[in-house]
Amino acid sequence: MIDFLTSIFSTNGLLVGTIVPFLFVLTVVVFVHEMGHYLVGRWCGIGVKAFSIGFGPELFGFNDRHGTRWKLSAIPLGGYVKFTGDMSVTSTPDPESTEHLSPEELRVAFHTQPVWKRAATVFAGPLFNFLLTIAVFAVMFSGFGRYVMEPMVADVRSDSPAAIAGFQPGDRFVSIDGTQVRTFGDVQRIVSGRAGDELSFVVRRDEEEVTLTATPELLEQKDALGNTVRIGAIGVINDQEMGQPRLIEFGPLEALGEAVGETGYVIYRTGQFLKRFVAGREDRCQLGGPVKIADMAGKAAQLGFEWLVQLVALLSVGIGVLNLLPIPPLDGGHLVFYAIEAVMRRPVSERVMDAVYRVGLFAVLAFMGFVFWNDLFGC
Template identity: 75%
Template sequence: MNEFLTTFFSFDNIVITTIIPFLFVLTVVVFVHEMGHYLVGRWCGIGVREFSIGFGPELLGFNDRRGTRWKLSAIPLGGYVKFVGDMSVTSEPSNREEDDSLSAEERKVAFHLQPVWKRAATVFAGPLFNFLLAIAVFTVMFSMYGRYVAEPTVAEVRADSPADVAGFQPGDRFVSVDGRRIDTFGDVQRLVSGRAGDSIVFVMLRDGEEVTLTATPEVVEQEDALGNTIRLGVIGVVNNAELGKPRHLTFNPVEAVGEAAKETGFIIARTGQFLQRFAVGREDRCQLGGPVKIADMAGRAAALGFEWLVQLVALLSVGIGFLNLLPIPPLDGGHLVFYGVEAVMRRPVSERIMEMVYRIGLVLVLAFMVFVFWNDLFGC
């Protein structure tokens, strides 16, 4: 028995080092997403039949006083809220047979019989809560640890780099990148890193005058803090302590919220930028991963400390929120497209068209899932 316990609780045991951190990260993100749907749905007066973390057979659960079944299911790769009037856990629109089976009381709280704005608010709340979770996490992090920044100055230009070709010189100070104001050297890195191969306009301050330069970042491979190999765009300039004057910024709670909102907004924009470039073949497919990659990252983050694991929760939460807003049924964004059309036309989309689009969307979602699983296991 002692040998079993020693093996099970050893640092190298995959249950402790990988599976538990993975389940923690995924459960928090899924719970917050589904809680957004649930809370706003309840606020809108919509009845809820089930709230599940995970899919498949129920492991444990209970009924609350409103009749909602809260449960933990066997397959921990997601979750769902099933409202009154839903055909399935993917919140597909109700059909006529389902309508006929509803009592008069149930029809008052059925999801599909609510005004379009209530349905849209309930659906949008899931991704919104994911973004709010990220803001909350970053707020705590900035309040506790602050942020290190450096002046946006060029100390060195690497020979034959894009910056060298474009005419950058030591002592130059970044003013703007593609029209966006620059306050720190980190701002430059963030705006350039996702733009490999793009022509970017830089406004530099040189000897008191502004100079406009154009450079195209090149791709380099680096290892991030979690040991992942990532591909970034760089122009080949270096900052140092003498010119950069690095300093530590601290934030009060209000300032931390603002900084956290900006950080979350940047991650949302960067996610959209990556997917747009990926769709046209300008990003490495190995940068996309599924549950296996997330589990590996969760294990590495946990090994570095709880604060790293919480930051991974924030990053994954933004990613889940963004992906769910893509205009593809059965994702939340697909529902919102239908509600937008309904609001404009003042009548629901026909069941035949809706069913056809749902089937196409489901195929696309399943294809994407197969793709990331392939990347996880065989492709990269």
């Protein structure tokens, strides 16, 4: 019995070691996302009926002076902001309820607002996710700096794509497919996401620039959290002597600029992964749902709070990008409808919206089922 309780409540146990970090990570990301909707909605003069972390039955909550119900709900796998006039958490107008709205409520109802206000309110959720990531990276770069290595080739693995392409020890990377590289980390980041793509490398060799062509191969390796990941590699190795590792320290403004660039890269890499995944060029096991996130949160918590915060930043980008996909009922789906409305000068018909919404909802549920399957049985 004591062993059972220890497995649950110890720092390495299920509750404290996994569930608590998972809830922390997910709650922060969801709260920031929904706070974006809430703050911009209020700024636009839209009434807010409820702000919920989680779905389902309310566990506890309170009403503020504006009449908004702030609550924590039983299923902690998301959240929502319900605006005045909404039938549901997807900001769909309810005709029956709309008929009973007072003139004051109609004035602040979501569906009566100009299209730009509705679009701004919807876009604010993903935007705040990206801002959260920028803030986390800025603090990390300001406090800890960044270790970098010169983009040098110290050795070439035999029979690797680099060996076949003609790379030699002493080569210095200049660019990859036209993208300039400054550090060996830049090389790794570009190559790791391009397995199977033929890439053009420009290297400096004996004061001359040489162009080489290589196709990264997929290799399995462990990431910092102990997860097995499959990334692209060409087979070049750097070392202390050639790479000359050093710590770059940043002031507040420099850290902010570095954080914006790093966030932009993570957004790009996430979009690149999704594009390659749809094309069948990425390992499906790299996608996970709540179970995988909980496992990663537990491992990050064991490494230290700063690792947990970094996981928050990366998950926040993922949530932001996924929500911008043009699929109802995601934020991106609503933005597509608002763009059409802005061009046509009239809202999309309710029949069309309902049909597209049903298809989109099915796609979202299918995706959720897929990642749950991956979590439990698939990988």
